[in-house]
Amino acid sequence: MFKKLKPLQDWIEHRTGAGKLAQEALYENIPGGSRWRYVWGSTLTFTLAVQFITGIVLWMGYAPSATSAWESVYYMQERVSGGWFLRGLHHWTAQVMTVLLVLHLMQVVIDGAYKAPREVNFWFGVILLQLVLALSLTGYLLPWDQKGYWATKVATDILGSTPLVGPYLKELVLGGADYGHHTLTRFFALHAGVLPGLVIALTAGHIYLFRRHGITPKKPLKKPDEYFWPEQVLKDAVACLAVLATVLFFVVRHHGADLGAPADPSSNYPARPDWYFLFLFQFLKYFPGHWEVLGAIVIPGIVMGLIFLMPILGQWKLGHRFNLGLLCAVLIGAGSLTAIALREDASNATYQSGVSHAANDAAVVKDLARSRGGIPPEGALSLLQGPKLFAQHCASCHAFDGHNGLLAKLTAPQSAPDLKGFASREYLADLLEPARFRSSKFFGNTKHANGKMAKFLDKHAADFAGESKADLAKVIEAISAEAKLRSQQQVDVRDAARIQEGRKLFETLGCTDCHSLGKWDPDDATAPDLTGYGSRDWMLSLLHDPSHARFYGEKNDRMPAFGKDEKLSGQQLGRIVDWLRGD
Numbered sequence: 142m143f144k145k146l147k148p149l150q151d152w153i154e155h156r157t158g159a160g161k162l163a164q165e166a167l168y169e170n171i172p173g174g175s176r177w178r179y180v181w182g183s184t185l186t187f188t189l190a191v192q193f194i195t196g197i198v199l200w201m202g203y204a205p206s207a208t209s210a211w212e213s214v215y216y217m218q219e220r221v222s223g224g225w226f227l228r229g230l231h232h233w234t235a236q237v238m239t240v241l242l243v244l245h246l247m248q249v250v251i252d253g254a255y256k257a258p259r260e261v262n263f264w265f266g267v268i269l270l271q272l273v274l275a276l277s278l279t280g281y282l283l284p285w286d287q288k289g290y291w292a293t294k295v296a297t298d299i300l301g302s303t304p305l306v307g308p309y310l311k312e313l314v315l316g317g318a319d320y321g322h323h324t325l326t327r328f329f330a331l332h333a334g335v336l337p338g339l340v341i342a343l344t345a346g347h348i349y350l351f352r353r354h355g356i357t358p359k360k361p362l363k364k365p366d367e368y369f370w371p372e373q374v375l376k377d378a379v380a381c382l383a384v385l386a387t388v389l390f391f392v393v394r395h396h397g398a399d400l401g402a403p404a405d406p407s408s409n410y411p412a413r414p415d416w417y418f419l420f421l422f423q424f425l426k427y428f429p430g431h432w433e434v435l436g437a438i439v440i441p442g443i444v445m446g447l448i449f450l451m452p453i454l455g456q457w458k459l460g461h462r463f464n465l466g467l468l469c470a471v472l473i474g475a476g477s478l479t480a481i482a483l484r485e486d487a488s489n490a491t492y493q494s495g496v497s498h499a500a501n502d503a504a505v506v507k508d509l510a511r512s513r514g515g516i517p518p519e520g521a522l523s524l525l526q527g528p529k530l531f532a533q534h535c536a537s538c539h540a541f542d543g544h545n546g547l548l549a550k551l552t553a554p555q556s557a558p559d560l561k562g563f564a565s566r567e568y569l570a571d572l573l574e575p576a577r578f579r580s581s582k583f584f585g586n587t588k589h590a591n592g593k594m595a596k597f598l599d600k601h602a603a604d605f606a607g608e609s610k611a612d613l614a615k616v617i618e619a620i621s622a623e624a625k626l627r628s629q630q631q632v633d634v635r636d637a638a639r640i641q642e643g644r645k646l647f648e649t650l651g652c653t654d655c656h657s658l659g660k661w662d663p664d665d666a667t668a669p670d671l672t673g674y675g676s677r678d679w680m681l682s683l684l685h686d687p688s689h690a691r692f693y694g695e696k697n698d699r700m701p702a703f704g705k706d707e708k709l710s711g712q713q714l715g716r717i718v719d720w721l722r723g724d
Contacts, residue, residue, distance in 0.1 A: 169352065169368065170355070170366055171368065171373055172355075175372035175376055176373075177376055177380070178252070179373060179377075180376055181248055182351070183377035183380065184380050186344070186348075187381040187385075188234050188237060188238045189340070191388075192234055193337065195227055195228075198227060199217065199228060199231055202216070202221065206322060206325065206326075207325055207520075208519065209520070210283060211400075211404070211521050212516050212520065212521050215400060215521065224397075225397030226392060228397050229391070229397035231398075233391040235276070235277055236391075237388055239277065242269075243472070245266070246266070246267075247468065249263065250451065251465065253461055254357035255452045255455060256357075258354055260453075261350060262350035262354065263451065265343050267448060269343050269344065272340050272343065276337070277415065278296055279332035281293060282324070282328045283328065284400055286402060287408065287499050287502070288410075288413075289401075289404070290406075291411075291412035291413070292412065292415055293320075295412050296418065297311055299421070302433050302438060303437075314328075402502035403520065403525070405522055410495060416479065419479045419483070420482070421441065422482060424436050425437055444471060447467055451464045502525060505525065505546075505547055506521055509524040509528075512723075513724070523716075524720075526720075527716045527717050529547065530713055534703065535560075535717070537552065538553075538700075539555070539557045539558060539559065539560050540555045541559065555581060556586040557584075557698075559582045563721055563722075564722075565621060565629065566629065566632075569620060573613065575595075575599055578594070587699075588696075589696075589698060593667075594655075601651075612649070612650060615639050615640070616646050616650060616652065618640050619644045619647060620671055620674055621674075621675065622640045623658070623671065623672065623675060624673075624675025624676050624679075624722070625676055626722060644658060655667045655668035656669065656670065657671065657672060658671045659672055663691070666690055666691065669691070669693060677715075680722070681704075681714055684703045684718070687702065
């Protein structure tokens with residue numbers, strides 16, 4: 142069979158010379174034999190390949206817009222089969238790649254592989270390090286979540302502190318005076334186009350120069366020379382598998398990569414850069430006010446300049462030792478600053494509270510996106526407006542499934558009904574249980590606990606538990622049908638006959654003595670009108686003025702007139718109502 146393929150092999154070799162190139166690559170001489178310390182370049186090439194492959198696939202599903210970026214990432218992670226794995230692979234490989242870059246730099250400096258004639262290759266490597274960090278920084282914004290948005294704000298604010306040109310550079314990067322759609326599209330263009338192109342060009346040059354000058358061995362040599370194949374290839378392959386195993390561990394453990402709540406410029410999210418820039422963030426704390434430029438630009442610039450000059454400094458008698466000391470000082474300093482930053486954040490109650498609230502917001506918006514028919518055209522951030530407004534203006538009295546609407550504890554004891562499932566059949570059935578009506582879940586902590594409704598339920602409790610139980614169920618269905626809840630559309634259609642019968646039973650059971658259903662008469666009203674009960678218009682009217690004669694009138698217990706007194710706008714009231722109704 143191999144003999145039959147020989148003509149094809151010869152044709153390919155004659156046209157491309159691929160065989161000769163492979164021969165030269167595999168049988169490169171390694172002075173002193175293969176070593177584990179030489180694997181870092183290969184692991185970096187491997188991780189770079191993983192990043193390019195996964196990045197291209199992610200690109201196919203990504204929509205770089207302020208109203209679609211988070212949404213497209215959410216869709217890939219939550220709805221696309223294996224999407225969480227793909228995104229996790231891309232994310233965690235980027236994290237590991239940063240560590241490998243530092244290890245490779247350490248190996249090059251320790252071995253003196255930056256010395257002549259390898260100066261240009263070392264400079265290529267330093268520039269590649271900066272490009273990879275730039276890729277990480279630009280990629281961090283692309284999900285357009287709270288973490289990425291605010292971390293990028295920290296980085297661009299540092300850029301803006303550059304003397305003379307800082308404000309212009311910042312405006313150029315942001316695409317305007319503030320963060321928005323143009324910021325995202327520019328970062329995407331950098332992350333998916335400009336920076337990868339530069340990385341490919343410099344990587345090709347880096348490998349070419351490495352092949353030209355060969356490996357720099359530690360002397361004296363203790364083993365005979367070997368070819369790159371098979372010993373060093375085996376070591377490189379094992380190292381790459383170890384890197385892949387590490388990445389997969391984090392991918393599976395975290396079920397992909399974290400996705401916070403959609404970016405909200407109006408929030409108080411505790412801004413922090415990602416871990417590989419955390420040392421610089423901490424360093425800036427020691428340079429307040431107008432001294433910030435010293436910590437943000439001048440000192441880091443001097444350090445990076447000294448690293449860039451290592452090949453020249455290494456020519457001096459004690460130059461190599463100076464370079465080793467410089468590298469150790471930089472790594473120890475960066476590590477120490479990172480540890481200090483993490484320790485301070487761990488003991489910072491304000492920061493921890495902000496992180497907790499952000500995690501709650503992320504959980505709420507993802508749950509709403511899953512359970513309420515997807516994400517609306519105006520974007521996922523709109524899903525959070527209802528629960529946020531509820532937490533700010535309603536949770537001082539009401540609860541939502543025992544919490545404040547954002548999965549956090551109530552800031553004050555619940556003193557009004559829990560509104561989870563409001564107007565649904567299950568909600569009404571629970572409410573009309575005499576013992577439950579007076580519980581803290583409903584009206585137990587209000588003046589209605591001893592009102593006419595409570596006494597009516599006590600008087601007819603035995604009837605509702607006996608023969609009239611089935612009739613009460615039909616009345617409940619009729620009242621709940623007024624809300625036209627999306628979650629009950631099918632059962633309302635199915636039970637149309639029972640609902641019609643329930644409307645007739647509404648009067649039979651004595652409900653019309655106080656309430657109305659179908660037509661409201663202000664002269665006969667002594668309790669809330671149930672016409673359209675739980676519908677969007679009914680709830681908006683109630684929130685506008687609960688003291689109106691159609692609702693509680695003079696019996697209103699502390700509930701503010703949010704619309705009448707202009708405490709909330711019509712749009713804000715609509716957000717709360719739509720969220721409570723599941724719309």
